Amino acid sequence: MTTLDSTPPAVSNTRPTAPLSDDGQLFRLLVQGVTDYAIYMLDPDGIICNWNAGGRRIKGYEESEVIGQHFSRFYTEADRIAGLPAHALEVARLHGRYEKEGWRLRKDGSHFWACEVIDPIWQHDRLIGFAKITRDMTEQHEAELRLEEARRALAQAQKIEAVGKLTLGLSHDFNNLLSVIVNSLDLIVVHRQDAARTSALVEGALRAAERGSQLTRQLLAFARGQELAPEAHDLNALLLRSRELFLRSCGSTVCFEYELGQALPEVLIDGVQFEAAILNLLVNSRDAMPQGGRIVIVTEARRMAGPLPDAPLRNHVTVKVADTGAGMSEEALQRAVEPFFTTKDVGKGSGLGLSQVHGFAAQSGGFLQLESRPGVGTSVSICLPVAGE
Numbered sequence: 045m046t047t048l049d050s051t052p053p054a055v056s057n058t059r060p061t062a063p064l065s066d067d068g069q070l071f072r073l074l075v076q077g078v079t080d081y082a083i084y085m086l087d088p089d090g091i092i093c094n095w096n097a098g099g100r101r102i103k104g105y106e107e108s109e110v111i112g113q114h115f116s117r118f119y120t121e122a123d124r125i126a127g128l129p130a131h132a133l134e135v136a137r138l139h140g141r142y143e144k145e146g147w148r149l150r151k152d153g154s155h156f157w158a159c160e161v162i163d164p165i166w167q168h169d170r171l172i173g174f175a176k177i178t179r180d181m182t183e184q185h186e187a188e189l190r191l192e193e194a195r196r197a198l199a200q201a202q203k204i205e206a207v208g209k210l211t212l213g214l215s216h217d218f219n220n221l222l223s224v225i226v227n228s229l230d231l232i233v234v235h236r237q238d239a240a241r242t243s244a245l246v247e248g249a250l251r252a253a254e255r256g257s258q259l260t261r262q263l264l265a266f267a268r269g270q271e272l273a274p275e276a277h278d279l280n281a282l283l284l285r286s287r288e289l290f291l292r293s294c295g296s297t298v299c300f301e302y303e304l305g306q307a308l309p310e311v312l313i314d315g316v317q318f319e320a321a322i323l324n325l326l327v328n329s330r331d332a333m334p335q336g337g338r339i340v341i342v343t344e345a346r347r348m349a350g351p352l353p354d355a356p357l358r359n360h361v362t363v364k365v366a367d368t369g370a371g372m373s374e375e376a377l378q379r380a381v382e383p384f385f386t387t388k389d390v391g392k393g394s395g396l397g398l399s400q401v402h403g404f405a406a407q408s409g410g411f412l413q414l415e416s417r418p419g420v421g422t423s424v425s426i427c428l429p430v431a432g433e
């Protein structure tokens with residue numbers, strides 16, 4: 045708002061001071077001079093009372109064509125039918141301002157993207173009209189649309205590249221797994237009489253098949269953006285139910301144990317995705333311990349804050365998979381949860397394991413904690429908020 049200084053300037057001014065009666069005229073000149081904005085007044089019913097040069101430039105009407113007309117003529121037919129013009133005035137009247145962007149019509153019928161502001165004008169508690177300012181934002185709007193389009197195209201290209209990488213890695217993975225299974229079956233036929241040999245071969249083939257089904261699970265999770273079907277679950281019960289599968293995934297050279305906390309509160313999670321996440325962690329631990337070692341799964345209730353700054357303390361249930369394996373370098377630790385990040389040979393890793401675990405934790409409202417020391421071991425904790433709090 046402008047205020048007029050009542051004391052005259054002390055310095056001598058060569059220009060004569062404009063008499064006060066010319067203020068209205070000066071103001072009119074100012075408004076008329078603005079060409080980037082359509083500035084005009086409406087009466088309380090929306091009839092146009094005056095019009096500036098910006099209005100002519102943006103909307104194409106001469107002053108004589110619009111004075112006395114209703115301002116709804118600038119709206120598209122759909123907006124008029126939807127009652128937008130009356131709604132805009134109502135909002136301005138009730139809330140002191142209406143501000144919105146949208147398509148409007150020029151005289152020649154073409155559209156432009158308008159940023160419009162409507163302010164009510166009151167005189168002694170009586171509404172005497174509205175001031176309306178419209179700016180033509182078509183170029184900016186189109187630039188934004190083009191930018192958005194470019195962003196989408198880039199994301200699409202990245203997706204295609206990712207899918208290409210994924211397909212390559214997976215075909216290697218599946219080929220390897222299938223050859224393990226086929227070779228084992230061949231050898232079983234040859235060594236049918238040798239019970240010990242046969243059972244070792246069967247175990248190898250089973251493990252390969254299990255890895256195959258785990259891979260398809262990862263793929264499904266990735267393709268669906270991991271659609272979760274959350275339900276209240278007791279983590280200990282889920283872990284105990286999948287114990288056999290977990291034990292077999294670790295292999296016989298690894299000592300596998302549970303340390304389950306007592307009376308844990310329930311968490312809201314998708315049970316199938318939880319099993320896939322634990323399986324991913326176990327396979328990582330097993331891969332990090334080719335000479336064998338120890339894997340322990342620990343569950344406990346903990347009051348803790350999330351990873352974001354200023355996150356409040358909340359009750360969580362954590363499930364930690366800790367191993368005594370090779371550990372990770374600083375760089376690997378930083379990048380471990382990135383999709384497709386793997387330090388394993390082609391066919392040995394898809395780089396999707398930890399990203400699935402991360403996605404599962406995040407979509408369940410929780411987060412991951414990774415700790416690793418080269419030569420000592422790694423632990424990954426999934427921290428899940430307690431249900432119903």
Ligand SMILES: Nc1ncnc2c1ncn2[C@@H]1O[C@H](COP(=O)(O)OP(=O)(O)O)[C@@H](O)[C@H]1O
Nearest residue numbers: 328329332380386387393394395396397398422
């Ligand atoms: N328990 C672990 N011990 C050592 N390194 C690990 C462990 N878990 C994950 N990593 C590292 O993180 C990388 C990414 O893991 P992941 O996303 O499961 O993909 P992948 O197992 O297919 O490589 C692995 O390649 C490995 O370098």
Ligand SMILES: [Mg+2]
Nearest residue numbers: 324328397398
């Ligand atoms: Mg993995």
